[in-house]
Amino acid sequence: MKKIILIIALLLIIKHENFCQTIIDSLRIKAENNQNHEKWNQGLFLKDLERLKYDNAKPLKSIAFPVEKYDTYVFTQFFNFKVDNFNFSGVSIGENIGAKEDKMKFRHDFCLVFFTKDTIKTIDNVDVNSRNSPYLTFQGTFKLKQQFDFVGVKSPDEKGFAMISMKAFDLQFGQTIIIFPNDNGSFYYVQVKEKPILNEDFSNFVERLKTNDKINTMLVYATKK
16 A cells, blocks of 8 residues: 555655746747747837837836737726725736636636725726737735735746835745835735635635734734823
8 A cells, every 4th residue: 555655755855846847848839939030029129119109107117028929818806895894905916817708707816915904995907918928917006005016927837026115025935925114114914825826706805814823923923002
């Protein structure tokens, strides 16, 4: 029995390594193609040139660049919720992987939530971009007593980073980040593995956030007198 278990474990490890190598190989090929002018999609490039004349994304200025053809459809979902009498404002971003079949099938890749205390606000200055496909890039700003700037990138192998006001977060350790601003200009934070499940009712995800132990523990600490 032990030998069978070991054999199965070894096969699973080999399968996982092969899968990871396949992703790495596809990313390498994509990177090489994006540097080959013969593979650039001129239609997409011309559209970006026109569209970005009026772009006001922050904190990073978006400038057009050519890439190989891609089919990636991004989305943004804003939400608010309360824990006790305290307000939270969030945004979840990702890819509509059902768009090619005219379906709404959202895969959430990153979620950012701010503790806004007694204020109800919306994180409305968010730019989610597919031009680095298959990487998903995002950025934005959120103004409370101080302004928070954030940028990030998510890769198809479930890796990525987010930088929030110069605090780096490795998304391998959780795709949802909650920021707790302080009156003295600093902030606390927690990073959790909770994320919306594909095609689930989004309110179920919000309920899991509201009852998450790490979030509630930090809420008590951040609001203590």
